[in-house]
Amino acid sequence: xxxxxMVIEDFKQFRGKQxxxxxxxxxxxxxxxxxxxxxxxxxxxxWCLYKPTRLKTEDIVPRGTAARPRVHxxxxxxxxxxxxxxxxxxxxxxxxxxxVYREDDLEKPLAQGTRDVTAFVATHLVGxxxxxxxxxxxxxxxxxxxxxxxxxxxxRREVGRLLGYExxxxxxxxxxxxxxxxGLRARGxxxxxxxxxxxxxxxxxxxxxxxxxAAADQEVVAAEEAFARAEAEWQRLRAEAEDLLEQERQDAxFARAEAQIEGKVQSARERLDAAVASLANLDLVARNRAVAxxxxxxxxxxQAERARQDAAFARYQEQQALDAAVAREVDGxxxxxxxAQARVLKxxxxxxxxxxxxxxxxxDLPRAIRRLRAVATAxxxxxxxxxxxxxxxxxTLEKERDATAKKWRNCAQTLESVQAEERHILVxxxxxxxxxxxxxxxxxxxxxxxxxxxxxxxxxxxxxxREVIVQRLxxxxxxxxxxxxxxxxRPFAEHEIATMVATFEEGIAALRQREAAAxxxxxxxEREQGVLDxxxxxxxxxxxxxxxxxxxxxxGTEMTAGAQEAxxxxxxxxxxxxxxxxxxAVPMAEEITREERYADAVEVIVAVTPSxxxxxxTALLHRAAAEEARRARAGLGDVTYDPxxxxxxxxxxxxxQTATTRIEGFDQQLAERPALEATRARSEAEVAExxxxxxxxxxxxxxxxxxxxxxxxxxxxxxxAHQSERAALTARNDASQRREHxxxxxxxxxxxxxxxxxxVRRADEAQREHGLLGExxxxxxxxxxxxxxxxxxxxxxxxGDLLATVTGGRYDHVTFDQNYGIKVYDGxxxxxxxxxxxxxxxxxxxxxxxxxxxxxxxxxxxxPPSFLVLDxxxxxxxxxxxxxxxxxLGALAGTSEAxxxxxxxxxxxxxxxxxxxxxxxxxxxxxxxxRIERMGLTLDGPVEEG
Numbered sequence: 001x002x003x004x005x006m007v008i009e010d011f012k013q014f015r016g017k018q019x020x021x022x023x024x025x026x027x028x029x030x031x032x033x034x035x036x037x038x039x040x041x042x043x044x045x046x047w048c049l050y051k052p053t054r055l056k057t058e059d060i061v062p063r064g065t066a067a068r069p070r071v072h073x074x075x076x077x078x079x080x081x082x083x084x085x086x087x088x089x090x091x092x093x094x095x096x097x098x099x100v101y102r103e104d105d106l107e108k109p110l111a112q113g114t115r116d117v118t119a120f121v122a123t124h125l126v127g128x129x130x131x132x133x134x135x136x137x138x139x140x141x142x143x144x145x146x147x148x149x150x151x152x153x154x155x156r157r158e159v160g161r162l163l164g165y166e167x168x169x170x171x172x173x174x175x176x177x178x179x180x181x182x183g184l185r186a187r188g189x190x191x192x193x194x195x196x197x198x199x200x201x202x203x204x205x206x207x208x209x210x211x212x213x214a215a216a217d218q219e220v221v222a223a224e225e226a227f228a229r230a231e232a233e234w235q236r237l238r239a240e241a242e243d244l245l246e247q248e249r250q251d252a253x254f255a256r257a258e259a260q261i262e263g264k265v266q267s268a269r270e271r272l273d274a275a276v277a278s279l280a281n282l283d284l285v286a287r288n289r290a291v292a293x294x295x296x297x298x299x300x301x302x303q304a305e306r307a308r309q310d311a312a313f314a315r316y317q318e319q320q321a322l323d324a325a326v327a328r329e330v331d332g333x334x335x336x337x338x339x340a341q342a343r344v345l346k347x348x349x350x351x352x353x354x355x356x357x358x359x360x361x362x363x364d365l366p367r368a369i370r371r372l373r374a375v376a377t378a379x380x381x382x383x384x385x386x387x388x389x390x391x392x393x394x395x396t397l398e399k400e401r402d403a404t405a406k407k408w409r410n411c412a413q414t415l416e417s418v419q420a421e422e423r424h425i426l427v428x429x430x431x432x433x434x435x436x437x438x439x440x441x442x443x444x445x446x447x448x449x450x451x452x453x454x455x456x457x458x459x460x461x462x463x464x465x466r467e468v469i470v471q472r473l474x475x476x477x478x479x480x481x482x483x484x485x486x487x488x489x490r491p492f493a494e495h496e497i498a499t500m501v502a503t504f505e506e507g508i509a510a511l512r513q514r515e516a517a518a519x520x521x522x523x524x525x526e527r528e529q530g531v532l533d534x535x536x537x538x539x540x541x542x543x544x545x546x547x548x549x550x551x552x553x554x555x556g557t558e559m560t561a562g563a564q565e566a567x568x569x570x571x572x573x574x575x576x577x578x579x580x581x582x583x584x585a586v587p588m589a590e591e592i593t594r595e596e597r598y599a600d601a602v603e604v605i606v607a608v609t610p611s612x613x614x615x616x617x618t619a620l621l622h623r624a625a626a627e628e629a630r631r632a633r634a635g636l637g638d639v640t641y642d643p644x645x646x647x648x649x650x651x652x653x654x655x656x657q658t659a660t661t662r663i664e665g666f667d668q669q670l671a672e673r674p675a676l677e678a679t680r681a682r683s684e685a686e687v688a689e690x691x692x693x694x695x696x697x698x699x700x701x702x703x704x705x706x707x708x709x710x711x712x713x714x715x716x717x718x719x720x721a722h723q724s725e726r727a728a729l730t731a732r733n734d735a736s737q738r739r740e741h742x743x744x745x746x747x748x749x750x751x752x753x754x755x756x757x758x759x760v761r762r763a764d765e766a767q768r769e770h771g772l773l774g775e776x777x778x779x780x781x782x783x784x785x786x787x788x789x790x791x792x793x794x795x796x797x798x799x800g801d802l803l804a805t806v807t808g809g810r811y812d813h814v815t816f817d818q819n820y821g822i823k824v825y826d827g828x829x830x831x832x833x834x835x836x837x838x839x840x841x842x843x844x845x846x847x848x849x850x851x852x853x854x855x856x857x858x859x860x861x862x863x864p865p866s867f868l869v870l871d872x873x874x875x876x877x878x879x880x881x882x883x884x885x886x887x888x889l890g891a892l893a894g895t896s897e898a899x900x901x902x903x904x905x906x907x908x909x910x911x912x913x914x915x916x917x918x919x920x921x922x923x924x925x926x927x928x929x930x931r932i933e934r935m936g937l938t939l940d941g942p943v944e945e946g
Contacts, residue, residue: 001126001863002901003045004083005074008932010067011044012060013037015929024078026918027889027902029911036923037930038905042138042869048073048088049121050130051114057094062929074103075125077863078900084110084125086117100125127863136857136864139850140871159820159853179773186766193759202753209746216739223732230728234721241718244711247704254701258694265690272683278676282669289666292659299656306653309646316641322633329626333619337365340615343608344372349601352379369616376609384599390577391595394586397574404567411563415556422549431543438539442532443808449525450810454827456518463511470504537883544913791856792816798852806844806891814849822849840884847873847888851899866900872907882911890916 002024009017014037022028030038047055048071060069070089076082083103091097098117101109111120122129128136344357354375358368425431578584587595796814803824804812813825823831824845834845854868873885889902904911920935 001075002078002866003073004076005072006041006045007070007072008041008044009070010062010065011047011069011071012040012062013925013930014040014044014932015062015065015067018932020921020932022901023919024076025900027904027916029917029920030903030905030923031920031935032907032923032930033925034907036925038907038923039871040930041923041932042871042903042905044071045073046130046134046137047071048086049126050118050133051088051096051098052130057090057096061090078866078897086121086125088114088117125863126865128857128865132857133865136854137867138869138871139854139873153819156819175773175777179770179777182766182770182773186763186770189759189763189766193756193763196756196759202749205749206746209742209749212742213739213746216735216742219735220732220739223728223735227725227728227732230721230725234718234725237714237718237721241711241714244714247706248708248711251701251704251706254697254704257697258701261690261694261697265687265694268683268686268690272680272687275676275680275683279673279680282673282676285666285669289663289670292662292666295659296656296663299653299660302649302652302656306646306649309642309649312639312641313646315636315639319633319636319639322629322636325629326626326633329622329629333365333622333626336615336618336622340365340369340612343611347601347604347608349597351598351601352605355605365619366616369612369619373609373612373616376605376612379602379606381599381602381606384595384602388592388595388599390581391587391592394574394577394581394583395592397570397577398586401567401570401574404563404570408560408563408567411556411560415553415560418549418552418556422546422553425542425546425549428542431539431546435536435539435543438532438535442529442536445525445528445532446810449522449529450826452518452522452525454830456515456522457830459511459515459518463508463515466504466508466511470501470508473501473504540915544915547915789818792818792820795820795849795852795856798855799849802848802852803845806848806888811845814845840880843885844888847885864897866897867903868899868901869903869905871905873904882908883914886911886914886916890914 003022004024005022006020007017008014008020013035020041030041032038043055046052047060057069061067062069068090070087072085072087075084075086084100085103085106086098086100088096088098096114098114099109099112100117100120110124111117118130122133126133341357344355348356352375355372358371428434574586578586792815796816799816799822800812800814803814804810811824811826813828813831815823815825815831817823822834822845824834824837825831834842837845851868870889889904904917922933922935924931924933
């Protein structure tokens with residue numbers, strides 16, 4: 001499964017929508033400064049396929065925006081060509097939407113919803129869990145140190161995590177915690193049971209509670225009998241008090257009746273006094289009516305005089321309105337003339353001399369406006385503006401012709417310069433052939449170094465063994481039966497031992513000479529390798545320069561042809577435009593300025609034309625309205641009006657109307673006299689009647705004979721009896737509560753027995769659980785070693801295959817111990833740990849191990865990923881070690897389906913000069929977010945395509 005295409009939109013540093021098409025195979029560099037978003041591209045792929053919990057929604061939204069991230073990843077199976085599309089996006093309310101479908105059947109989703117899509121990817125599309133996918137797909141710098149710099153425990157833990165066995169370790173830790181918790185619970189429960197049973201005897205407690213319950217029952221019976229007696233006495237005394245309370249109520253009723261009668265007497269007397277006062281007021285009203293009567297009789301004469309004055313005032317107002325109308329229309333005509341004159345004078349221009357305001361225009365405005373309309377109608381604004389536009393177009397075409405011609409000349413000159421550079425590079429011969437020679441010589445030097453090192457190592461071991469023998473011969477005293485000659489069974493003589501030591505020392509000296517010669521040959525071979533490495537580096541650089549120059553020549557030839565074609569097209573367009581406009585040459589700036597000024601003036605004048613029509617119509621309307629008002633004014637004749645006489649007539653009418661209104665009110669008041677006299681007589685009778693009723697009520701109250709002292713005494717006896725009844729009730733309730741307390745104590749005792757029995761059962765269960773978890777923990781403890789024993793042979797085999805590929809078969813046998821420590825065989829029998837190798841070889845071995853680990857994990861998938869990301873693996877390497885790793889990757893690319901696509905993320909800019917890359921993506925930072933650009937080649941070197 002390879003990456004075919006990706007669409008990323010509003011994801012972390014990337015704002016807006018960006019699309020990437022990936023090559024189907026090869027090594028792709030992803031370059032850019034730290035923080036630009038290189039790793040973010042592959043985090044977006046991981047989020048789209050699996051949505052890991054560590055990538056929270058709020059963390060992927062671009063900062064300072066309310067955007068909704070969306071990622072679209074197309075995966076292709078290179079065996080069948082089938083392409084699947086996975087989409088995941090943030091919707092409204094931060095919800096996640098996801099779907100997966102075949103690219104050739106977009107209408108039928110294979111899965112929808114974030115959980116279902118993740119499950120489909122893990123089980124069907126890729127066939128790897130998220131953790132296994134990341135271990136296969138992503139390699140970071142620190143992961144290359146697992147096999148060299150880490151201790152055994154850390155290395156076993158980290159490699160196990162990449163293999164997906166971290167879950168087993170976590171499960172073992174969880175089981176250990178559960179086992180400890182079960183043991184703690186068992187001990188705690190046992191201690192609790194012991195503490196609670198220490199001072200308790202349930203049989204004794206039951207006997208005591210049974211005796212207490214019997215006593216409480218007897219106490220309740222006695223209390224209920226006492227309460228019955230107290231309640232009967234209280235009921236008797238309460239009835240006696242209620243009889244006296246009834247007498248008190250009747251006495252109060254008589255008192256209220258007496259008070260009500262007294263109130264009625266007072267009300268009747270008040271009505272009597274009011275009637276007498278009202279009759280006295282009617283006498284005053286009769287006198288006032290006699291005074292107003294003469295004034296009201298002259299109302300008709302005063303109204304006739306006011307009508308005559310109103311008619312004179314109306315003719316006067318009409319005369320004033322007509323005079324104002326004439327003045328208004330004359331003023332309106334003058335304003336229209338002023339407006340038209342101002343507008344024409346504002347738009348007057350020397351380019352249209354006929355457009356001007358004549359001095360007599362205000363006296364005969366309609367005639368002046370008709371003349372101006374004729375001038376405006378004769379003008380053609382579109383033709384004037386078209387001429388200006390053609391002039392500007394000619395100037396633009398002339399500039400384009402000059403610019404394209406200049407670009408053509410520059411391209412031709414640059415192409416010639418690059419071709420000269422190519423010839424200069426080839427003066428020293430073909431760099432590819434030189435590289436082949438140097439690499440073959442370096443291989444021979446490497447073989448010689450390895451042979452010399454092996455020879456020196458073997459001689460050194462033999463020399464060391466002989467030196468040990470010499471040392472033992474010198475330190476041993478050959479006495480006794482155990483030191484006899486094994487052949488003749490006689491003791492060794494001193495001269496014989498000396499002869500043996502001398503013989504061994506001669507051999508050791510010869511071995512030292514041979515060892516020194518082998519070391520010298522190895523050093524010479526290493527120096528030769530260094531010289532050849534420098535030569536290879538130089539030829540690599542020359543080949544890169546040659547490839548760069550040839551790419552620029554190819555691009556330059558294409559660009560020069562394009563520039564020539566563009567220049568010829570620009571020249572033809574300019575000639576065509578001149579011919580169609582009827583001009584011989586491109587106009588000068590002064591001529592264009594005059595044309596623009598004339599076109600502007602014509603457009604302004606034509607724009608005034610609608611206003612001219614409106615002003616002419618308005619002037620005619622003002623003239624007609626003024627003439628009509630003058631005729632109406634003449635029709636009124638002479639008008640005479642006296643304001644003072646009009647005012648006096650109005651005052652006389654108002655006074656007569658007021659007197660008439662007052663007489664009407666007086667008559668209404670005088671009509672009430674009979675009713676007031678009747679009210680007076682009725683009130684006098686009511687007073688006498690209510691006084692007699694009061695005498696009757698006083699006699700009835702005296703006959704009742706109610707005494708307040710007797711009621712107070714009966715109430716006191718009743719209250720005392722009630723208190724005794726309440727006390728007896730309280731005593732009964734207290735006895736019942738004490739009996740209930742005893743019953744509750746018995747229930748609590750029963751619950752305590754059951755709870756302690758439950759604690760005993762839980763303690764037994766916790767102890768059994770502790771034992772079972774202990775056995776399970778020990779089983780998991782052995783799993784780590786079992787896994788290492790099963791995995792390491794396959795791991796070593798794949799690492800050895802990769803190492804053989806990149807070293808040309810020199811190292812092809814690798815082993816791993818139970819802690820995943822590496823040993824590399826140099827020959828059939830001699831193995832060295834990774835720490836024994838030089839920096840470049842160390843890096844190559846570690847990289848092969850990490851890539852083999854990815855292949856091992858990825859091989860579990862139904863359709864294993866054929867793409868791998870190396871994230872900043874060059875950051876801690878110097879230039880030479882970076883070169884070794886790049887050469888390794890170049891050798892591995894395409895050797896296996898697992899490495900069909902290799903993505904290398906780096907901020908180290910010089911690695912893009914390597915010849916291993918098939919494509920380069922560059923991430924740039926801009927004000928509105930990061931951008932993904934595919935780098936190409938131009939005549940001036942690598943640039944970013946925009």
